Structures are given as structure tokens and as C-alpha cells.
Amino acid sequence: MKVLGIMGSSRRDGNTNDLLDVAFRGATDAGAEVEKILLLDYNIHHIFNCKDCKKQGVCPPDDWPIVRDKLFDADAILWATPLYCYTVSGLLKVVLDRFSCVIYWDSGEYLLSKLKGKATGLIWTQDEPEFEKGQHLLGAMRYIYSYEFIQLVDMGYIWAVGGSRGTSLKNHKAVQEAYELGQRLARFKRA
Numbered sequence: 001m002k003v004l005g006i007m008g009s010s011r012r013d014g015n016t017n018d019l020l021d022v023a024f025r026g027a028t029d030a031g032a033e034v035e036k037i038l039l040l041d042y043n044i045h046h047i048f049n050c051k052d053c054k055k056q057g058v059c060p061p062d063d064w065p066i067v068r069d070k071l072f073d074a075d076a077i078l079w080a081t082p083l084y085c086y087t088v089s090g091l092l093k094v095v096l097d098r099f100s101c102v103i104y105w106d107s108g109e110y111l112l113s114k115l116k117g118k119a120t121g122l123i124w125t126q127d128e129p130e131f132e133k134g135q136h137l138l139g140a141m142r143y144i145y146s147y148e149f150i151q152l153v154d155m156g157y158i159w160a161v162g163g164s165r166g167t168s169l170k171n172h173k174a175v176q177e178a179y180e181l182g183q184r185l186a187r188f189k190r191a
Helices: 015-029 048-057 064-073 091-107 108-115 131-146 172-187
Strands: 002-007 034-036 076-082 117-127 153-161
Touching: 002 015, 002 064, 002 172, 015 034, 015 076, 015 117, 015 153, 015 172, 034 064, 048 091, 048 131, 064 108, 064 153, 076 172, 091 108, 108 153, 117 172, 131 153, 153 172
Parallel strands: 002 034, 002 076, 076 117, 117 153
Antiparallel strands: none
């Protein structure tokens, strides 16, 4: 079992990354192999024009194929993002948008064959203490999971108040839930 963490924060050592590391500890304790992608380290372009790229037979070169192939190879995907403007970070949004390239180039059936039935989970941090501030993010991600060409199996989410460095690790409930989410992902059996 391989759990892939997609870290969408531009802060390498921030609260979002802290909770992702806790979830990874839960996954490894349950026997999984883990890998973290820090999106900050990848050069992934916004979508330019899929029709022109397809006509030319190539997209402008970037790191999307590397990330895409890691998503396809993983057994479970754990998304981690801070809440920015009540949704995912820009780094993560670009990755999610690029799924459209796969659908346009290779057909939705190809994307479905690579992702359908894989386990997924979500970690997010936010400055505001009200859960309601993150509801749009949660709703958007759950819609993406269930999209007809993706169909991931939602194993749950964790959210915590961020703010200053280390804040999320002081939230014992969030730490416990992140650890348990990692374990659930590691124990998942794809149908």
C-alpha cells in the first residue's frame, strides 16, 4: 500500500505539513509506504488551451506528468492544503485543474481507470476557528472525488486552526484524527 501526500502549502514547515506528517506516521505504523509531493517544488503550469496543445501534439513542458504519474501509481491520495479565500491553495488548484488535460487528451475513461476506487482523504488548516469557513473547500473536494471520471473513495477529512507555527500540533483532537486518517488510508483495500 502506497499513500501519496499532496502538500499544497507554500510553507514547507507550516501547520498543514505538520498534520500531513502526523497522518503519514499513522500510515507507516499501519504498514504503508508514504511519499510526499511538495507542490512548491514542482513547476506545473496553468491550463493554457487544451485544443491547441492537442492539435500540436504536446503541452508546454512542465512537471505535471511527474505528479500525474505519482497520483496514478499511488493506492491512496491524501490532499493537504491551507484554506485560502475559502478554498484550496493556488498550488493545489492548478493540479486539480490539470485533471481536465487528462480527460481532454486521453478520455475520461482513461482517468477513471487510473483513479476509480482509490482511497482519498483531506487535511486543511485555516486561521479562523469556525469550521463553516472551510465548508466550501470541503464541498469542492468532495465533488471532485465523486466526479464521474475520478470516483475516489472518501476516507474522511481533518481540519485544524493554523496561524502561528506549531498551532495545529497543539490541537490534540486534530493530531489524533490525522493519525487515524493515515491508518484508515493505509488499511484500505481497493475493490
